[in-house]
Amino acid sequence: MFTASPRRFFFALCLLGTAAYLPGLDGGFAFDDYPNIVENPALRPDVVSFNTLASAALSSDSGPLRRPLASLSFLANYHFFGIGPKSFKVVNLLIHLCNGWLIYLLLTRLMPKFLSDLAQASALAGFCALIWTLHPVNLTAVLFVVQRMTSLAAMFTLLALLCYSAARQSAISQPFDSNLGLWTGVGIFAVLGLATKENAVLLPLYALMIEVTVFKFRGSTWIKPAYVSALVVGVSCVVYLLGPYGYFDATYSARPFTASERLLTELRILVFYLGQIIFPNPVNMVLLHGNWTLSTGLFQPAVTAGAAAFWSVAIGTALATASRFPVVLFGVGWYLVGHVLESTYIPLELIYEHRNYLPMLGPVCLVCVGVACATEAMPSHRTLLAGSAITILAVMTTYRAWQWSDSFTLAFTEARHNPESARARMEYARVNFRRFMVEKRPELLVTTREELHAAIKYGDQDFHPLVSLVNSYLIANAPVPERILLSLQQEMRTANPALSWQDGVITLIRCQILRTCPANPTTVLRVTAAAFDNPRLQPAEKAEILEWLALYYTNVMGDAVAAARAIHDAVEIQPNDWNYRLRWAEILATQQAWREARREVRRVTLALTKFDYYLKPTQVARLETLRAKLALLE
Incomplete structure (x- = not known):
């Protein structure tokens, strides 16, 4: 192994981490970066004020808490360094290096319990931190900009765990010290973590793994009752969410799997993650994994039973050896509790490697301690293995x-390493088409359509490739083949609208409103008519399509009467949605229906008075412009 002072280790970690990630810092934005950052106007306010900060903080639709602190960090990034992706990636790398250092500090407190050679405990803590920092599985949490939500939440979680560990060590060595400052730090960092991403809710479970394996509830009489109370509250919340109220039922309707299928499939995915942590294979490390075969039963496929048996043995072994080898319980337990939120019942997408960002620390510690113990009598071999x-x-x-x-x-890499991923093939098509628009080389357009056809083939219940294929003809000013248009119409009539379905229709309309595509009213009207024929179309989705159709009538077809009819229908469907009323007021004003427009503006203004912190800057600007226009006519 190696030994180094904390200062030297810090510089080594920063140097090696920066060198490893340096080639990727010049890369661009990708995938979900666009809707969350690049195309989010709330992150680029003209003036920084309380209202614009509040609007930016709540501009994300991700998670029940909307991740305000992460959004504010993106705003700060833009405000000080501009929208260029490099500055965002550099900040992400700094957060990652900070997390590597925090892991070192945390493990220096825990490692003496796991390793008989106390003199090597600090060195092994540093080695684990280096392995974690340099591990390729963690790359997407750094270079995929939007995953700052993951790394920043992990940073606050680690800070809270450091405070917790220090408070517990102090309580054991100095029983009469209240450690109020440290416990306050736990609370503050927990709140900051929750404001960044919901994963921070796992903090008590991480702390429990430290408590069970290291501190063993010593030094404080209230620790064990506190955990019991937290467990009761946690179980009660789970029962409430999974019980008769069906909190996740609506979300599962938008997924191509059921709750039981997800739980069974995740057993296999957790084994896959673990394999990538211990024996990383870059070919299998992709941002968008292909269509995993769902586990519809314990033996369908049979490997599901193998995964279940593996985890049963792992958990049983960890519990059976907890007193003699606590690192086994720590490694297995830390990994599994770290996946409780995103790899169990909640109906998220099945697989993303950034979900291992903090959980992988458990297996890393377990393997490192195991190898260190096995090579205790062979220091030269240990150093060679470490290097x-x-x-x-x-x-x-x-x-x-x-x-x-x-x-x-x-x-290109994502599409070739993951050929059955519709999203990967779609992204490769998008990049090729963007190059075609600049270079005008026909072969790029051919590749675009080939990739879109592949995305249609593998995109189970995903409409975006089909819509993009239609747009590829429209933008190239070529007629859309009738068979493709008929396929899109058929999908719109019969498919499940819950699967981000209306986004496909809106993409088609927006392309022509923004003049990216030549106007083609026949195509738009045929597709929207097919959408309205879908018996499963929900009122909210229908109202959203109607709003965009009203904009299309106004900006592309110049048909004010049809626009008024469409937005009026949207208001009738969603009478309490003030955004549709604002749009209705704007269209009334274009028709010089001043009295009716003022009435709708008053209604919208009343709604804004109550819910001002939900406003987007562009919508506020629209209201102020309309209000000023109507004031001039009084």
């Missing part, structure tokens, strides 16, 4: 970072 592991991981991460060095390389 080899760090070198291999650093090279893998550097290679992956190079793949992220530009949008085309990333899209």
Whole structure:
């Protein structure tokens, strides 16, 4: 192994981490970065004020808490450094390096309990931190900009755990010290973590793993009752969410799997994650994984039973050896509790490697301690293994970072490593089409359509590739083949609208409103008519399509009467949605129906008075413009 002062280790961690990620810092935005950051006007206010900060903080639709602190960090990034992706990635890398240092500090407190050679405990803590920092599985939490939500929440969680560990060590060594400052730090960092991403709710479970394996409830009489109370509250919340109220039922209707299928499939995915942590294979490390075969039963496929047996043995072994080898319980338990939120019942997408960002610390510690113990009598072998592991991981991460060095390389790599992923093929099509628009090379358009056809093939219940295929003809000013248009109409009539379905229709309309595509009213009207024929179309989705159709009538077809009829129908469907009323007021004003327009403006203004912090800057500007126009006519 190696020994180094904390200061030298800090510089080594920063140097190696920066070198590994350096090739990827020049890469662009990708995938979900666009709706969350690039195309989010709330993050680019003209004036920084309380209202614009509040609007930016609540501009994300992700999670029940809307992740305000993460959004504010993106706003700060833009405000000080502009919209260029490099500054966002550099900040992400700094957060990641900070997390590596925090892991080192945390493990220096825990490692003496796991390792008989106390003299090597600090060195092993540093080695684990280096392995974690340089591991290629963590790359998407750094170079995929929007995953700052993950890394920043992890930073606050680690800070809270550091405070917790320090408070518990102090309570054991100095029983009469209240440690109020440390416990306050736990609370503050927990709140900051929750404001960044909901994963911070797992803080008590991480702390429990530390408590069970290291501190063992010593030094404080209230610790064990506190955990019991937290467990009761947690179980009660789970029962409430999963019980007769069906909190997740609506979301599961938008997924191509059931709750039981997700739970069974995640057993296999957790084994896959673990394999990538212990034996990383860059070919299998992609942002968008292909269509995983769902586990519809314990033996369908049979490997599901194998995964269930594996986890049963792992948990049983960890519990049976907890007193003699606490690191086994720590490694297995930390990994599994870290996946409780995103890899169990909640109806998220099945697989993303950034979900391992903090959970992977458990297996890393377990493997490192195991190897250290096995090579205790062979210090030269231990040093060789440590150096080899760090070198291999650093090279893998550097290679992956190079793949992220530009949008085309990333899209090409994702599509070739993951050919059955509709989203990966769609992204590669998008990148090729963007190049076609600049270079006008016909082969790029051919590749675009080939990739879109592949995305249609693999995109189970995903309408976006089909819509993009239609748009590829419209933008190229070519007639849309009738068979493709008929396929899109058929999908609109019969498919489940809950699957982000209305977004496909809106994409088609927006393209022509923004003049990206030549006007083609026949196509738009045929597709929207098919959408309205869908018997499963929900009122909210129908109202949203009607609003966009009203904009299309106004901006493309110049038909004010049809626009008024469409937006009026949207208001009738969703009478309490003030955004539709604002749009209705704008259209009334264009028809010089001043009295009716003022009436709707008053209604909207009343709604804004009550819910001002939900406003988007563009909507506020629209209201103020309309209000000023009507005031001039009084």
